[in-house]
């Protein structure tokens with residue numbers, strides 16, 4: 001019997017990656033790199049199914065409109081633009097220690113004085129922060145050039 005490859009921390013990381021809209025292949029890659037494993041996309045898909053995660057809880061890959069731009073939009077533009085933004089599910093911070101930070105964890109700090117806790121959710125491509133903290137810090141999605 002193999003050791004438990006899905007301890008609680010890893011399962012929560014998988015759930016956060018899945019909710020933020022990553023594919024099974026991307027999730028497998030992130031988890032393999034973060035935890036030194038060799039999981040397949042099928043292993044991830046199976047775990048997502050066993051965890052009972054629902055597609056309705058996922059965010060799409062469309063980045064949300066920045067609030068500042070939305071506020072500046074004229075009334076006529078807003079009236080002609082169809083409402084297409086999916087309902088947002090706020091990411092739940094993992095509140096990890098500084099030693100747990102990797103290139104696959106959001107580096108947004110919590111707390112007024114050390115020791116700080118860090119968000120730890122999966123970051124957006126090209127950003128040190130997750131979706132929510134990228135918006136909070138920069139008020140726009142990161143400019144990745146692709």
Ligand SMILES: [Zn+2]
Nearest residue numbers: 106119130133
């Ligand atoms: Zn974050």
